[in-house]
Amino acid sequence: MTSHIDPDGDAIGSVFAFAMALGSLGKEATVYLRDKVPYRYEFLPSPDRVIHTLPVGKYDAVFILDCGSLFRVGSGHDRIGAMGPVVNIDHHDTNDHFGMIDIVDSGASSTGEIIYRLLKPLGVKVSADMAVNLYTAVFTDTGSLRYDNASLEAFRICEEMVKAGVKPSRVATMVYESHPRERFLLLGEVLRTLTTYGDRIAVARVTSDMFERTGTNREFTDGFVEFIKEIRGIEVAVLIREIDKGNHKVSMRGKGTVDVAAVCNAFGGGGHRNAAGCRIEGTMKETEEKLLQALAPEGCMKDGENSAELSLMDGEAET
Ligand code: 5GP
Ligand code: MN
Numbered sequence: 001m002t003s004h005i006d007p008d009g010d011a012i013g014s015v016f017a018f019a020m021a022l023g024s025l026g027k028e029a030t031v032y033l034r035d036k037v038p039y040r041y042e043f044l045p046s047p048d049r050v051i052h053t054l055p056v057g058k059y060d061a062v063f064i065l066d067c068g069s070l071f072r073v074g075s076g077h078d079r080i081g082a083m084g085p086v087v088n089i090d091h092h093d094t095n096d097h098f099g100m101i102d103i104v105d106s107g108a109s110s111t112g113e114i115i116y117r118l119l120k121p122l123g124v125k126v127s128a129d130m131a132v133n134l135y136t137a138v139f140t141d142t143g144s145l146r147y148d149n150a151s152l153e154a155f156r157i158c159e160e161m162v163k164a165g166v167k168p169s170r171v172a173t174m175v176y177e178s179h180p181r182e183r184f185l186l187l188g189e190v191l192r193t194l195t196t197y198g199d200r201i202a203v204a205r206v207t208s209d210m211f212e213r214t215g216t217n218r219e220f221t222d223g224f225v226e227f228i229k230e231i232r233g234i235e236v237a238v239l240i241r242e243i244d245k246g247n248h249k250v251s252m253r254g255k256g257t258v259d260v261a262a263v264c265n266a267f268g269g270g271g272h273r274n275a276a277g278c279r280i281e282g283t284m285k286e287t288e289e290k291l292l293q294a295l296a297p298e299g300c301m302k303d304g305e306n307s308a309e310l311s312l313m314d315g316e317a318e319t
Contacts, residue, residue, distance in 0.1 A: 252264055
């Protein structure tokens with residue numbers, strides 16, 4: 001069982017809960033995640049076998065959760081098809097149905113919701129540990145039950161998980177209020193790059209130098225793009241993160257009017273209408289220009305404002 005690189009709460013919570021569920025049915029599930037569990041999700045109860053090196057060998061089934069495309073599993077994804085029949089369980093609008101079996105519902109709030117739905121027919125009783133994982137999956141992927149996907153069903157699942165023993169305040173504290181101090185040094189640097197275009201697009205940038213200066217890494221940027229989305233009037237928030245020279249990871253968030261998954265999909269990425277990502281080759285400046293060009297037809301830039309860069313902070317924005 002596996003999920004995507006840079007795993008989020010839905011990826012980890014869903015995989016952990018489903019591995020535990022299969023374990024309770026007497027199946028031996030091995031969880032493979034390319035990346036280590038980010039610090040904010042280390043509190044999640046883990047199933048027995050979690051590995052970070054792609055195993056070799058054959059399996060009865062390979063479950064891939066919360067991945068719109070097979071490559072999101074990380075390097076070695078091309079070997080996965082040979083390991084066993086692939087079951088693709090996901091809720092991304094842009095899912096490309098790479099499985100032998102595809103359980104894809106873009107109407108589901110989260111992959112956690114789909115896993116939850118599978119438990120009853122499988123005859124699995126939700127344990128307290130499963131409940132924390134499922135609650136965290138649904139709660140984080142709905143932006144703490146604030147986004148459009150915070151459906152009645154999402155609330156119902158959270159209610160049921162609380163009944164099964166989850167303490168919401170503990171999850172919130174662990175996920176949102178347990179950051180190392182260094183994260184805020186990084187946030188300070190990133191916010192100094194904040195630039196708005198036509199009052200509707202906000203862009204912030206993260207360079208490798210910033211990670212070095214602040215003693216942080218990419219997992220510390222989790223939540224930054226949601227933060228700049230909080231600016232009044234902003235329709236699209238963009239965080240551009242340097243992976244290495246000439247290679248950038250883009251995180252995009254929308255507030256409803258622009259389909260950011262479609263914009264990211266044009267660059268080979270994907271996601272959801274209001275939360276998506278992609279990778280773009282080129283310098284930071286080239287990457288930003290490509291993104292602004294792609295966003296222009298979405299009506300996010302008023303006429304003549306394509307080049308009118310308005311930095312929110314004094315001085316030149318760092319690139
Ligand atoms: P994030 O910006 O937090 O990395 O991702 C936001 C959403 O877009 C998540 O649902 C994530 O799975 C999806 N996403 C991010 N990057 C990519 C990408 O490169 N390709 C695809 N298909 N989806 C992505
Ligand atoms: Mn998800």
